[in-house]
Amino acid sequence: MSPSSIRAATPADLPAVAAILAHYVRTAHVTFDTEPRSVAAWGEWYDQHVVGGPYHLLVADVDGTVLGYATSGPLRPKSGYRSSAEVSVYLHPDAIGRGAGRALYDVLLTVLSEDGFHRAYAGIALPNAASIALHERVGFHHIGTFHEVGFKHGRWIDVAWYERPL
Numbered sequence: 001m002s003p004s005s006i007r008a009a010t011p012a013d014l015p016a017v018a019a020i021l022a023h024y025v026r027t028a029h030v031t032f033d034t035e036p037r038s039v040a041a042w043g044e045w046y047d048q049h050v051v052g053g054p055y056h057l058l059v060a061d062v063d064g065t066v067l068g069y070a071t072s073g074p075l076r077p078k079s080g081y082r083s084s085a086e087v088s089v090y091l092h093p094d095a096i097g098r099g100a101g102r103a104l105y106d107v108l109l110t111v112l113s114e115d116g117f118h119r120a121y122a123g124i125a126l127p128n129a130a131s132i133a134l135h136e137r138v139g140f141h142h143i144g145t146f147h148e149v150g151f152k153h154g155r156w157i158d159v160a161w162y163e164r165p166l
Contacts, residue, residue: 007058014042016066018039023092024090049074058108067100068089069089070088070089072086073087089101113166120166124160124161125150140164141162146161
């Protein structure tokens with residue numbers, strides 16, 4: 001998949017974005033959400049962070065089908081952190097291994113740099129070898145691990161934190 005397949009999301013994309021995340025909420029430990037986020041909740045997030053803020057929601061779009069998305073958002077709520085962003089990528093299960101994650105990050109990280117952000121951070125719920133490989137391929141490096149920081153599906157989960165200069 002090429003970066004030309006990546007575009008800024010619109011409100012019309014939010015049902016597809018919500019469906020992708022809902023899959024992982026129900027089936028995996030990679031998000032600590034325990035209930036799927038509604039399209040309305042995604043709309044509120046979009047209005048606050050994308051329309052009303054400096055952050056982004058990008059989608060990988062092939063022939064009108066959203067195969068995945070990437071987000072940026074605040075790392076922490078205090079204004080001193082405003083030059084850092086937390087980023088994430090989620091893919092439809094059928095899109096894994098097709099280059100969509102890399103393409104989404106290539107565009108998102110470029111846009112964040114152009115917007116004047118200084119660093120990008122990503123938390124990876126462990127184990128997740130595919131996500132670690134993706135993040136390392138796009139220039140992230142491991143900076144630490146929070147042990148047993150989350151609990152989902154009946155078990156404690158560690159989160160590895162990755163950083164990338166922009």
